[in-house]
Amino acid sequence: MNAPLDLAALMAEMGRKARAAASVLAQASAEDKQKAIHAAADALDAARAKVLAANSEDMAAGAERGMSTAFLDRLKLDDKRIDGIVSALRVVADLPDPVGTTIADWSRPNGLRISRVRTPLGVIGVIFESRPNVTADAGALCLKSGNAVILRGGSDSVRSSGAIHDALVAGLVAAGLPDDAIQLVPTTDRAAVGEMLKGLNGSIDVIVPRGGKTLVARVQEEARVPVFAHLEGLCHTYVDASADLAMAVSVVVNAKMRRTGICGATETLLIHRDILDTHLLPILTALREKGCEVRGDAEVLARLPDAVPATETDWRTEYEDAIISVKVVADVGEAIAHIEHYSSHHTEAVIAEDPAVVERFFAGIDSAILMHNASTQFADGGEFGFGGEIGIATGKMHARGPVGVEQLTSFKYLVRGTGQTRP
Amino acid sequence: MNAPLDLAALMAEMGRKARAAASVLAQASAEDKQKAIHAAADALDAARAKVLAANSEDMAAGAERGMSTAFLDRLKLDDKRIDGIVSALRVVADLPDPVGTTIADWSRPNGLRISRVRTPLGVIGVIFESRPNVTADAGALCLKSGNAVILRGGSDSVRSSGAIHDALVAGLVAAGLPDDAIQLVPTTDRAAVGEMLKGLNGSIDVIVPRGGKTLVARVQEEARVPVFAHLEGLCHTYVDASADLAMAVSVVVNAKMRRTGICGATETLLIHRDILDTHLLPILTALREKGCEVRGDAEVLARLPDAVPATETDWRTEYEDAIISVKVVADVGEAIAHIEHYSSHHTEAVIAEDPAVVERFFAGIDSAILMHNASTQFADGGEFGFGGEIGIATGKMHARGPVGVEQLTSFKYLVRGTGQTRP
Numbered sequence: 017m018n019a020p021l022d023l024a025a026l027m028a029e030m031g032r033k034a035r036a037a038a039s040v041l042a043q044a045s046a047e048d049k050q051k052a053i054h055a056a057a058d059a060l061d062a063a064r065a066k067v068l069a070a071n072s073e074d075m076a077a078g079a080e081r082g083m084s085t086a087f088l089d090r091l092k093l094d095d096k097r098i099d100g101i102v103s104a105l106r107v108v109a110d111l112p113d114p115v116g117t118t119i120a121d122w123s124r125p126n127g128l129r130i131s132r133v134r135t136p137l138g139v140i141g142v143i144f145e146s147r148p149n150v151t152a153d154a155g156a157l158c159l160k161s162g163n164a165v166i167l168r169g170g171s172d173s174v175r176s177s178g179a180i181h182d183a184l185v186a187g188l189v190a191a192g193l194p195d196d197a198i199q200l201v202p203t204t205d206r207a208a209v210g211e212m213l214k215g216l217n218g219s220i221d222v223i224v225p226r227g228g229k230t231l232v233a234r235v236q237e238e239a240r241v242p243v244f245a246h247l248e249g250l251c252h253t254y255v256d257a258s259a260d261l262a263m264a265v266s267v268v269v270n271a272k273m274r275r276t277g278i279c280g281a282t283e284t285l286l287i288h289r290d291i292l293d294t295h296l297l298p299i300l301t302a303l304r305e306k307g308c309e310v311r312g313d314a315e316v317l318a319r320l321p322d323a324v325p326a327t328e329t330d331w332r333t334e335y336e337d338a339i340i341s342v343k344v345v346a347d348v349g350e351a352i353a354h355i356e357h358y359s360s361h362h363t364e365a366v367i368a369e370d371p372a373v374v375e376r377f378f379a380g381i382d383s384a385i386l387m388h389n390a391s392t393q394f395a396d397g398g399e400f401g402f403g404g405e406i407g408i409a410t411g412k413m414h415a416r417g418p419v420g421v422e423q424l425t426s427f428k429y430l431v432r433g434t435g436q437t438r439p
Numbered sequence: 440m441n442a443p444l445d446l447a448a449l450m451a452e453m454g455r456k457a458r459a460a461a462s463v464l465a466q467a468s469a470e471d472k473q474k475a476i477h478a479a480a481d482a483l484d485a486a487r488a489k490v491l492a493a494n495s496e497d498m499a500a501g502a503e504r505g506m507s508t509a510f511l512d513r514l515k516l517d518d519k520r521i522d523g524i525v526s527a528l529r530v531v532a533d534l535p536d537p538v539g540t541t542i543a544d545w546s547r548p549n550g551l552r553i554s555r556v557r558t559p560l561g562v563i564g565v566i567f568e569s570r571p572n573v574t575a576d577a578g579a580l581c582l583k584s585g586n587a588v589i590l591r592g593g594s595d596s597v598r599s600s601g602a603i604h605d606a607l608v609a610g611l612v613a614a615g616l617p618d619d620a621i622q623l624v625p626t627t628d629r630a631a632v633g634e635m636l637k638g639l640n641g642s643i644d645v646i647v648p649r650g651g652k653t654l655v656a657r658v659q660e661e662a663r664v665p666v667f668a669h670l671e672g673l674c675h676t677y678v679d680a681s682a683d684l685a686m687a688v689s690v691v692v693n694a695k696m697r698r699t700g701i702c703g704a705t706e707t708l709l710i711h712r713d714i715l716d717t718h719l720l721p722i723l724t725a726l727r728e729k730g731c732e733v734r735g736d737a738e739v740l741a742r743l744p745d746a747v748p749a750t751e752t753d754w755r756t757e758y759e760d761a762i763i764s765v766k767v768v769a770d771v772g773e774a775i776a777h778i779e780h781y782s783s784h785h786t787e788a789v790i791a792e793d794p795a796v797v798e799r800f801f802a803g804i805d806s807a808i809l810m811h812n813a814s815t816q817f818a819d820g821g822e823f824g825f826g827g828e829i830g831i832a833t834g835k836m837h838a839r840g841p842v843g844v845e846q847l848t849s850f851k852y853l854v855r856g857t858g859q860t861r862p
Contacts, residue, residue: 039779043802116802124824128813135805137835221835242665242836263858270860356462378853379466379539382558390551390856399861400852401547412560412644412849413665414837426835429823430801433813435686437693438822 023203027211030166031219033196034139038164040194042136046113048191053109053156056187057102060152063183064098070175071148078172091146091173101152101180104404108156111403114422115162129432134425136162138221141212142406143168143235145227148176154226155184155198157406161424164197166220168212170227171204178202209234215241224419226407244419246410248334249279249362251392254351254377256368257288261295263389264367265302270391271365273306277336279408280363280395284331285342286351292319292344300342308338315344331358348373352380359383361410363395384410384417446626450634453589454642456619457562461587463617465559469536471614476532476579479610480525483575486606487521493598494571501595514569514596524575524603527827531579534826537845538585552855557848559585561644564635565829566591566658568650571599577649578607578621580829584847587620589643591635593650594627601625632657638664647842649830667842669807669833671757672702673783674815677774677800679791680711684718686812687790688725693814694788696729700759702831703786703818707754708765709774715742715767723765731761738767754781771796775803782806784833786818807833807840 041049060067071093078088114134121131140163144150151167158165169177181200188195201208212220213235222242225235232245253271255264271282287296292315300310300320310316311326323342330341331354345351348366355364365387366377374388385395395418397405402420409415415423464472483490494516501511537557544554563586567573574590581588592600604623611618624631635643636658645665648658655668676694678687694705710719715738723733723743733739734749746765753764754777768774771789778787788810789800797811808818818841820828825843832838838846 042805122824124822128817128822130823135835260858266860267858274861382465383851385852385854387854388856390854390859391861393861394551394854394856394859399547399551400553401545412558416849417852426839428806429808429840431808431810431813431817433811433817435683435690436813436817437689438697438814438816 023205023207024211026203027201027208027216028219030199030201031139031216034164034166034199035219037194037196038136038138041159041162041164041197042115044162044193046115048193049113049159049162050109052187052191052193053105053159054187055190056152056156056184057105057109059186059190060098060105060180060183061102063179064095067098067176067179067183068093068095070179074173074175083172087146087172091148091176093148093176097149101149104149105152105156107403108153108160108421111160111421113160114425119427126436127434128436131430132427133430134422135428137424137426139164139166139219140424141166141168141220141223141241143209143212143223143225143227143231145170145231146173148173148180150226151177151180151200152184153404154224154406155181157404157421157424159188159197161421163424164199166199166201166212166216168201168208174204210238213238213240224406242414244407244409244411244415244423246279246360246362246408248360249281249395249408250284250332250334250358250360251280251282251363251365251395252284252286252355252359253282253365253367253392254286254345254348254355255288255291255295255299256348256366256370256373257290258370258373259291259295259367260369261298264295265299267365267367267389267391268299269302269306271393272303272340273308273338274391274393276338278393280393281336282365282392283334283341284358285340286345286354287342289315289344289346296320303340306338308340310340310342312342313344316342334360348376352377355381355383362408363387363392365390365392384408446628446630447634449626450624450631450639451642453622453624454562454639457587457589457622458642460617460619461559461561464582464585464587464620465538467585467616469538471616472536472582472585473532475610475614475616476528476582477610478613479575479579479607480528480532482609482613483521483528483603483606484525486602487518490521490599490602490606491516491518493602497596497598506595510569510595514571514599516571516599520572524572527572528575528579530826531576531583531844534583534844536583537848542850549859550857551859554853555850556853557845558851560847560849562587562589562642563847564589564591564643564646564664566632566635566646566648566650566654568593568654569596571596571603573649574600574603574623575607576827577647577829578604580827580844580847582611582620584844586847589622589624589635589639591624591631597627633661636661636663647829665837667830667832667834667838667846669702669783669785669831671783672704672785672818672831673707673755673757673781674703674705674786674788674818675707675709675778675782676705676788676790676815677709677768677771677778678711678714678718678722679771679789679793679796680713681793681796682714682718682790683792684721687718688722690788690790690812690814691722692725692729694816695726695763696731696761697814697816699761701816703816704759705788705815706757706764707781708763709768709777710765712738712767712769719743726763729761731763733763733765735765736767739765757783771799775800778804778806785831786810786815788813788815807831
């Protein structure tokens with residue numbers, strides 16, 4: 017699909033401006049970046065009425081188009097949500113600046129001193145959907161890591177995102193940084209996404225899609241530049257024979273039911289055959305009390321006859337809903353084999369007291385995050401101490417797991433000599 | 440271009456075997472991997488006669504096709520070169536094992552302990568040209584880092600590579616590791632490269648091209664999987680007004696003339712206007728004494744009238760030959776601007792005694808490697824202490840600079856709790 021000439025030209029121009037801004041940002045001081053993000057928070061706080069008015073227009077247009085309640089809830093801003101965006105900006109502003117920090121250093125026998133220091137990646141393209149707060153989160157994380165960013169929000173949130181973007185630009189200006197450092201694509205033409213995925217003539221270094229499966233799948237299919245993405249979070253919790261019962265109940269209930277719509281929610285419970293008589297029903301009963309539907313294999317149905325029979329499809333489904341699939345396994349080896357076969361390699365947890373089981377689980381599964389005796393819902397940049405995340409990557413190149421400011425950097429080598437020549 | 444069905448099927452099968460081998464390798468012990476590489480070195484040492492006979496056939500076929508002397512020199516093996524391959528294998532065998540090492544660890548206020556540990560990337564596709572030693576180097580580096588590898592060498596070196604590959608497989612078998620961990624594409628059909636670039640149905644995680652510009656450009660254009668590549672090494676050395684004269688002469692001569700065909704060779708010399716009377720002619724005279732052709736701008740020609748006038752093309756050319764382009768600049772700022780405009784972002788050096796100049800040079804240039812008072816020819820994994828390299832990456836995603844065993848790894852997060860649930 018080729019974009020009309022004027023759109024392609026508009027996007028190419030945005031790319032050029034972003035590249036120029038990135039050169040300036042790469043050398044911006046930590047203080048200026050911090051100041052810009054705090055000033056953006058101030059500007060957003062002061063522009064509340066304008067942002068809420070813009071959001072009301074988006075909400076009205078969405079309701080008119082018959083969008084679902086869940087969709088409208090993601091789109092909606094109110095004073096409390098704006099408070100949340102403002103404070104999230106301040107958290108990112110006050111993070112340690114990653115750029116220029118030394119990752120490693122060593123000396124060579126010939127006296128060369130080598131250090132590996134963090135640098136920005138360059139220009140990041142963020143493609144997101146209805147949540148307008150992503151404008152602020154992504155803009156601030158990219159700025160903090162010294163990158164220019166081109167943001168492309170969903171057409172349904174275009175007025176809300178525009179009002180938030182205005183505040184970010186005000187922050188850049190207040191700190192004397194280039195206002196092209198955070199650009200928002202000013203058109204709802206879907207062809208703009210296609211242009212970004214082609215990389216804007218080499219002006220975009222990496223694409224971060226934040227949204228549902230359809231968006232992420234399109235991005236991974238079409239992108240001609242690197243992508244930090246995960247297709248889905250099909251997460252597992254395995255309860256071993258050595259698990260503490262009370263802990264297993266509370267952790268599994270939290271992993272499934274705290275919030276069912278996030279990518280770190282557990283979708284499948286695997287349980288050791290030896291503890292069916294002691295652990296299975298307490299866990300499933302607690303889940304049901306929270307409103308969770310249970311779909312089980314034959315051994316589960318034998319103990320919980322009114323459960324729904326699980327089919328092959330269930331092991332492959334990220335419900336994002338109050339439903340759990342439950343399978344009985346012979347041991348941690350069978351649990352590992354099931355997970356390696358069905359998982360999206362996002363996050364998996366083992367509940368066990370036996371350290372040998374834990375180490376086997378940690379070594380045998382190649383997922384971004386492995387947890388022991390903890391809820392899979394901790395799979396989150398904020399919970400990891402990253403001060404926020406632009407997404408969670410399940411790929412293995414460059415970034416994996418929560419993508420925070422450090423993951424938005426590259427590095428270069430600085431070599432200090434005293435006149436060495438190579439023999 | 441679609442490959443014939445049997446080739447596509449052959450390649451897909453290699454991909455499946457590599458993926459299966461990668462699962463085993465990811466959990467192989469450090470001892471087994473070390474043992475396999477030493478055993479491969481033993482096998483190669485013992486199979487010298489067979490390897491040299493295979494290489495003689497490649498050489499005869501190459502001579503018959505009228506290949507250049509330089510080409511035949513890259514293809515040629517003799518006892519000394521086999522010694523070099525054997526000892527390079529042993530160096531890689533004895534490197535610290537990167538897999539499972541902890542990159543970072545920290546605790547959270549809720550008691551969760553998080554660590555980030557190295558994991559293999561998975562399956563690496565290496566596409567190379569005439570140098571048969573790449574078979575051994577790449578095979579050993581991938582194995583050491585726990586990755587399976589699919590090697591595709593040039594058709595001109597197919598017999599030599601095959602004989603070396605036999606030794607690598609013998610090493611795997613001796614250590615009880617899967618013999619599919621290091622596979623060599625058994626056909627010279629160029630369509631095999633196309634199949635690899637498409638990723639073999641998701642079986643290849645990253646492609647490493649090792650060869651000339653045509654190969655690397657094809658790979659970067661066609662690849663549908665991530666690539667660690669550099670298009671060229673257009674490296675610069677800047678001699679500042681504060682440079683020590685004797686050091687400037689010896690470092691520039693080494694940077695240009697030690698070996699002119701490697702990617703870390705300096706192609707353009709930038710020199711500060713204030714030292715034209717003292718530094719320019721000693722440097723250029725020393726270069727000429729080593730047989731280097733000088734191409735200069737107007738100010739250089741004013742002092743060295745028989746130099747060749749440099750054109751715009753010269754600033755854009757990686758000569759890979761005994762030619763240097765020389766430009767006079769007003770200060771480090773103009774040097775940085777020239778480098779940022781023309782460089783391939785591989786390696787640049789500054790010769791200076793003024794620390795402020797060095798820091799400006801280091802901060803202002805976004806190349807993989809920046810050197811101070813040292814020859815650009817140190818841009819090499821071995822010289823960095825990596826024990827070898829599979830190539831030098833000029834991209835900014837995942838790997839940058841020399842790609843050694845650590846750069847061939849990814850990571851995962853291990854989170855250890857005591858029953859934590861997320862509020």
